[in-house]
Amino acid sequence: MHVPAMAELAFIVALLILASSSGTRAWVCEPSCGGIALNYPFGSTWGCGHANFQSYINCSHGKLNFYTPTGIYKVQSIDYSRNVIVIVDPHMSTCSSMQLSGAFGLPVGAPFTFASYNNIVLIGCSSTSSLFSKQSCDSSAEAQDICSSLYQNCDAIGQIGIIASNNGYGGQGSQSSCCVYSSSLLQTAPYEVDLPLLQCSTYTSIYGMGSIQSPQTSWLYGIALQYDPSFSSPQSIPYGQYPSCYVCQRAEGKVHSLSWRENLSTIKQQSRLRIHLDPTCR
Numbered sequence: 001m002h003v004p005a006m007a008e009l010a011f012i013v014a015l016l017i018l019a020s021s022s023g024t025r026a027w028v029c030e031p032s033c034g035g036i037a038l039n040y041p042f043g044s045t046w047g048c049g050h051a052n053f054q055s056y057i058n059c060s061h062g063k064l065n066f067y068t069p070t071g072i073y074k075v076q077s078i079d080y081s082r083n084v085i086v087i088v089d090p091h092m093s094t095c096s097s098m099q100l101s102g103a104f105g106l107p108v109g110a111p112f113t114f115a116s117y118n119n120i121v122l123i124g125c126s127s128t129s130s131l132f133s134k135q136s137c138d139s140s141a142e143a144q145d146i147c148s149s150l151y152q153n154c155d156a157i158g159q160i161g162i163i164a165s166n167n168g169y170g171g172q173g174s175q176s177s178c179c180v181y182s183s184s185l186l187q188t189a190p191y192e193v194d195l196p197l198l199q200c201s202t203y204t205s206i207y208g209m210g211s212i213q214s215p216q217t218s219w220l221y222g223i224a225l226q227y228d229p230s231f232s233s234p235q236s237i238p239y240g241q242y243p244s245c246y247v248c249q250r251a252e253g254k255v256h257s258l259s260w261r262e263n264l265s266t267i268k269q270q271s272r273l274r275i276h277l278d279p280t281c282r
Contacts, residue, residue, distance in 0.1 A: 033059035041231040095154040105192025115224035124201030137179040147178035
């Protein structure tokens with residue numbers, strides 16, 4: 001027998017009160033974090049946004065972070081029109097500051113790939129590195145210009161023990177070199193740049209370039225990642241736009257009314273569901 005709408009709503013409210021009294025409560029999906037708008041498929045915490053992205057993007061203490069098995073990274077920007085996020089590795093080098101780096105990578109199956117225009121540059125690599133024996137470096141004139149500019153125009157390169165060189169590939173004789181990692185290698189598993197394994201001192205990532213001779217002032221440093229556009233919807237509603245109305249759930253990108261048949265134990269178990277108040281669920 002069909003339960004009247006008001007009775008159904010009263011039942012839902014009762015369930016939420018019971019959940020709250022037992023230590024479980026509906027969580028808030030924030031519309032932004034750290035000045036960055038959070039639109040679908042991203043969310044501020046578990047239960048917000050598409051389930052496929054919840055383990056990668058999270059808002060913590062007012063900062064939007066990106067999580068992978070290799071570390072936690074700050075999200076610098078999200079371009080929804082191009083389906084691109086830019087993140088910053090705290091151990092990555094730039095022209096103004098260089099340091100020893102570890103590794104950065106994406107797990108197999110992640111809904112992200114390295115943007116094709118992103119240049120990953122490995123610095124201070126040993127001549128015995130597998131990079132050279134496997135021909136993993138971009139040999140184009142542009143790649144050589146990038147290395148030359150970094151070695152000639154970035155004084156910070158001395159911070160990792162490399163002496164600036166006119167040809168862009170010197171520093172420590174035959175024991176040090178620069179390599180613009182071939183972008184095609186980042187499109188296949190294991191989607192990782194492991195500096196210790198590759199015998200390199202550090203790396204930088206450039207997602208935008210101005211003058212080739214001005215790496216300190218006209219290059220944009222960060223890791224640009226393309227996210228799967230199939231999870232995006234032009235009709236997606238930014239979180240927080242509708243602060244109150246009916247109790248609803250958004251799961252796998254679909255919005256629908258919470259059924260009275262879903263009991264309290266089911267609500268507790270479905271941690272991937274986003275419970276919120278939204279008048280579009282009428």
